[in-house]
Amino acid sequence: MDFSQLSKTFSTRHLLKDDTLFREGDEHGDGYIIKEGSIILTRKLGVAIMRAAIIEKEEVLGVWKVLFNTKKRFFTAKALVTTSVLVIPEQNLKSIINNADPFLIYCFKQWLNVTRGFMHDYK
Numbered sequence: 001m002d003f004s005q006l007s008k009t010f011s012t013r014h015l016l017k018d019d020t021l022f023r024e025g026d027e028h029g030d031g032y033i034i035k036e037g038s039i040i041l042t043r044k045l046g047v048a049i050m051r052a053a054i055i056e057k058e059e060v061l062g063v064w065k066v067l068f069n070t071k072k073r074f075f076t077a078k079a080l081v082t083t084s085v086l087v088i089p090e091q092n093l094k095s096i097i098n099n100a101d102p103f104l105i106y107c108f109k110q111w112l113n114v115t116r117g118f119m120h121d122y123k
Helices: 003-009 090-099 102-111 113-119
Strands: 012-015 020-022 031-036 038-045 048-056 076-079 083-088
Touching (some): 003 031
Antiparallel strands (some): 020 076, 038 048, 038 076
16 A cells, blocks of 8 residues: 555644644554654653654654554654644554564564663553
8 A cells, every 4th residue: 555545544633843643651552654744752761851763754653552562652752843644543553463474573573673672661
């Protein structure tokens, strides 16, 4: 499925600069694909805020909670500019992951070794 088909399938959410898409510790697990704009992901480390990544057009975010089957989100996501995202409902993500080839899921998780430092807080 290409990006234009995804745009026809899923709803769009619009954010203004500095709007929060989700917060670290939230329990909802929708995923997102950026249509326009950019999102910054941050994480609290003690009293400091760590910038984890900037996600831009056609990139995916918000799927780690479902992928790693955790109770809470790893990051806070905030719009850096006016941004629109496709919303992939948590139930859709769960269905996709549950029906995916187990080897591919294993490979993807191994590729995301950076998550090891974040996962211990949420299991």
